[in-house]
Amino acid sequence: MNGNARTAEDPVFGAVHLGYVAVGSRRLRDWHRLGADAIGLHVDELDTDTLRFRLDDHTCRFLIRRGPAEDVIALGWQVDDHRTFDRILARVADRGVPIEEGTAEDAALRGVERLWRFPGPKGIATELFTTAVTSTAPLSMLSSGWITGEAGFGHVAITSREPEAMHAYFRTLFDARLSDFIDENISGLRMKIRFLRVNQRHHSVAVANIRGLRIDPVRTRVQHINIQSATLGDMLAAYGRVTELGFRMAWAVGQHTNDRELSFYCVTPSGFELEVGWNPIVVTPELEAAWEPKTYQGISIWGHDTVHETLADKLAQLRTIAGRLRTPEITVPELTGAATQ
Structure with missing residues (x-):
């Protein structure tokens, strides 16, 4: 099947946007410092167990909830209208995948009116909603702003030993289209990275093939989460604050080959990386009409130099690897077949 195909009767592509990320962590104090003082986000402390980060008028873009995972536990996807929402849920239900409605508390914490949840790759719950709770309260943050809107608030990158299954999952649900590939060698590991778009953002999901x-x-379910600065100055200022406050930098400032985004990557308190970027390509309707996937050699035109790990970092990674030998990757087989027509 052509990964870029869309159906006339069920136009899901373009009507879905990454809405929020939910994280389980015991390190809320460190998350507060990273979000507010280093990256420059608006932070709300709901209680001693809950932080929320705002980037715009949505009351929640990141939910940090006290828990043992030290990882992303759910991705929330906003759907434009109830008709499209019903089509997506029908695709899930028709394949026998269990769907549950989130509790009123779940919805309130995530800043949405209602949500429905079902299994996703690598054990990350997929959560769907149509209506976000918004606020007119002024944002208190060091950054001048963040790019969200029609493209969602960023993207997620995941390593996978089952990359075709992961691609099929997002194609089945959202009619995801292939933007391009990157061939890269990272620390001696040769991999092909697949970039998937579900709207005008160049990619909302990146899947690194480690078959x-x-x-x-990568210990965590996601390798990184991306957010997009409104200005180059905002991105560079965040880079300086991250460094000054002692948070570990994974990749210094550089520019990507495929979407041309300038960005840096820092390590979050939970272990996955946060990419702060600026000015990626937008796949406008004019570009969409003629888009052809390409393969790029290397992830960066320039920069993105790696920051050397310490011995303690290496030992921690080895302990993680030793504890995960022969652990199968979680997939959702029912949603990795052909997309609904």
Whole structure:
């Protein structure tokens, strides 16, 4: 099947946007420092167990809830209208995948009116909603702003030993289209990275192929989450604050080959990376009409130099790897077949 195909009767592509990320962590104080003082986000402390980060008028873009995971536990996807929402849920239900409605508390914490949840790849719950709770209260943050809107608030990158299954999952649900590939060698590991778009953002999901490895070298379910600065100055200022406050930098400032985004990557208190970027390509309707996927050699035109790990970092990684030998990757087989027509 052509990964870029869309159906006339069920136009899901373009009507879905990454709405929020939910994280389980015991390190709320460190998350507060990273979000407010380093990255420059608006932070709301709901109680001693709950932080929320705002980037715009949505009351929640990041939910940090006290828990043992130290990882992303759910991705929330906003759907434009109830008709499209029903089509997506029908695709899930028709394949026998269990769907549950989130509790009123779940919805309130995530800043949405209602949500429905079902399994996603690598154990990350997929949550759908149509209406976000918004606020006119002024944002208190060091950044001048963030790019969200029609493209959602950013993207997620995931390593996978089952990349075709993950691609099929998002194609089945959202009619995801292939933007392009990148071939890259990272720390001696040769991989092909697949970039998927579900709207005008160049990619909302990036999947790094690590097929053939007995273990996933990335402990966390996601490798990184991306957010987009409104200005180059905002991005560079955040880079300076992250460095000054002692948070570990994974990749210094550089520019990507495929979407041309300038960005840096820092390590969050939960271990996955946060990419702060600026000015990626937008796949406008004019570009969409003629888009052809390409393969790029290397992730960066320039920069994105790696920051050397300490011995403690290496030992921690080895302990993680030793504890995960032969652990199968979680997939959702019912949603990795052909997309609904």
